[in-house]
Amino acid sequence: MNYRQTRHENVVLFMGACMNPPHLAIITSFCKGRTLHSVVRDPKTPLDINKTRQIAQEIIKGMGYLHAKGIVHKDLKSKNIFYENGKVVITDFGLFGISGVVQEGRRENELKLPHDWLCYLAPEIVREMAPGKGEDKLPFSKAADVYAFGTVWYELQAREWPFQSQPAEALIWQIGSGEGMKHVLQTSSLGKEVGEILSACWAFDVDERPSFTLLMEMLEKLPKLNRRLSHPGHFWKSADLNSSKMAIRFERFALGDLESSNQKI
Ligand SMILES: Nc1ncnc2c1ncn2[C@@H]1O[C@H](COP(=O)(O)OP(=O)(O)OP(=O)(O)O)[C@@H](O)[C@H]1O
Numbered sequence: 001m002n003y004r005q006t007r008h009e010n011v012v013l014f015m016g017a018c019m020n021p022p023h024l025a026i027i028t029s030f031c032k033g034r035t036l037h038s039v040v041r042d043p044k045t046p047l048d049i050n051k052t053r054q055i056a057q058e059i060i061k062g063m064g065y066l067h068a069k070g071i072v073h074k075d076l077k078s079k080n081i082f083y084e085n086g087k088v089v090i091t092d093f094g095l096f097g098i099s100g101v102v103q104e105g106r107r108e109n110e111l112k113l114p115h116d117w118l119c120y121l122a123p124e125i126v127r128e129m130a131p132g133k134g135e136d137k138l139p140f141s142k143a144a145d146v147y148a149f150g151t152v153w154y155e156l157q158a159r160e161w162p163f164q165s166q167p168a169e170a171l172i173w174q175i176g177s178g179e180g181m182k183h184v185l186q187t188s189s190l191g192k193e194v195g196e197i198l199s200a201c202w203a204f205d206v207d208e209r210p211s212f213t214l215l216m217e218m219l220e221k222l223p224k225l226n227r228r229l230s231h232p233g234h235f236w237k238s239a240d241l242n243s244s245k246m247a248i249r250f251e252r253f254a255l256g257d258l259e260s261s262n263q264k265i
């Protein structure tokens, strides 16, 4: 494991691990503050574009560092980002394969998926998910981390996940086909500059997504607050806080099957 050599102010400090199955444990430093998931959903916390840009830049610095070390996060989401007094710390990088989310309670034709997890997953991953397929076989990549960052960027602006209260089957189709993200981009009033960053991160084509280095440049070009952006006032709606894990039964899981069965969701 190359986590031992990681040391960055925006990345949780890796302190040790026990890797003797079934005893698996990772020890990291304790993060003060709240998760970004909780911060963005707190109406008492003002988040203007200057603030969201600063938070995003800190995330990008941490992610850029991990990618430069050859580490793919695989589970970047607002619950794995801590925030306190303007400081951002990213946790749980590279652990996804160990956590066994897809494998947990696995039976034939059944996947156990956390409801809040799908909207961070790039379409190429969603399309490959299937019961019986291990996480190590899923195409996680740096570009898939950038896609997940896009969802965090969306959350910072809209203060909620892009899809609310939709059944996981619908999400799988929306995300796997790219149609859902396209719809969100077309219908959200995020402002031109904010929307361009989102659309770059959420590009369907893996090769079209920017690196974190390029994303940093894009964020630096964002106008400062004194020039008013069209801010999504109507996004301040109640957030979908349903993050409970749910088991979904699939007769046929693959996206191609959903499409060919002509299910319009
Ligand atoms: N380094 C840390 N410092 C302080 N609290 C932490 C740290 N890591 C995790 N936590 C908290 O411990 C709890 C469990 O975290 P855990 O990572 O298991 O769940 P999660 O982030 O919701 O999902 P995932 O397993 O996908 O990362 C959460 O409330 C999380 O905020």
Ligand SMILES: [Mg+2]
Binding pocket: 079, 080, 091, 092
């Ligand atoms: Mg976590």
